[in-house]
Amino acid sequence: MQFNKKHLLGLEECSKEEICYILDAAKSFKEVLSRPIPKVPTLRGKTIVNLFFENSTRTRISFELAEKRLSADSVNFSASGSSVAKGETLRDTARNIEAMKIDMVVIRHGAAGAPHFLTRCVDAHIINAGDGQHEHPTQGLLDLMTLQEKFGDLKDLKVAIVGDIAHSRVARSNIYGLQALGAKVALCGPATFMPLQAEQWGGEVFYNIDDAIEWADVLNVLRIQLERQQRGLFSTVREYHNLFGVTRARLERAKKDITILHPGPINRGVEIESELADSDCALILNQVTNGVAVRMAILYLLSGLSQGESSQE
Secondary structure, eight states, X not given: OOOOOSOBOXXXXXXHHHHHHHHHHHHHHHHHHTSSSOOOOTTTTOEEEEEESSOOSHHHHHHHHHHHHTTOEEEEEEXXXXXXXXXXXXXXXXXXXXXXXXXXXXXXXXXTTHHHHHHTTOSSEEEEEEETTTBOHHHHHHHHHHHHHHHSOOTTOEEEEESOOTTOHHHHHHHHHHHHTTOEEEEESOGGGSOTTGGGGSSEEESOHHHXXXXXXXXXXOOOOGGGOSSOOSSOHHHHHHHHOBOHHHXXXXXXXXXEEOOSOOOBXXXXXXXXXXXXXXXXXXXXXXXXXXXXXXXXXXXTTTTOOOOOO
């Protein structure tokens, strides 16, 4: 198989074969990260811009580290200290960056569809690092890789995504990726946190966390995204934790082993009990490590070096 995409904009448009191809490449790059000198010259001479219009810690550092591990030249852009603060448009920012002969752009933006818009403005390869409430494909891929390492084949694995589904781009990428690999996906959270299309995604919907725990093999726990909410969608943080928080007591009542993922940042004592986030059943730090390998794989595959340049998106 050849990887013929020019951009990575979301997992909804990726086939099972394409997702598996990326994950296989990520496994190879994870081996590079374990070497005494974890660096290869693969992308030497390539220039990558990290175009972040929203705050980020894990995703941004992970991309920067992936670029350095591949020997690429990277340029970091932050909207707060740029001409965007003076009123420059996304199109003008992108075209000015491309005039500097950039090969790839990693973009995080608060508007859904911003990476898609960028593909119409520049010739560089575009990687979506999170756009509004749409998708976060590299997070979805690193979650899949983490689960494959634990369970192998994901067919019929039961994964419950718990929390603020309506405002989560991570949830959407996980749904598309998990379903493509044959896993069963359920959503759990307050009714005010459920998007209108929840029933159309083809999985179960739970409004009781204990029912979700009883059903699931894996919980992917999301934080409450207060910065994306236009109004309060629950009474208090304490109430949310009491009703939907993932706790040791709840897992013990279910009397079953369960695996926990979390995309970060964690609101300890809100969506998950602090002790549980640090326990052996949580694979949160594995996700972080796998994030670098996945992003190395994406940068490599989109560069065209694996089989020559392609014009197909």
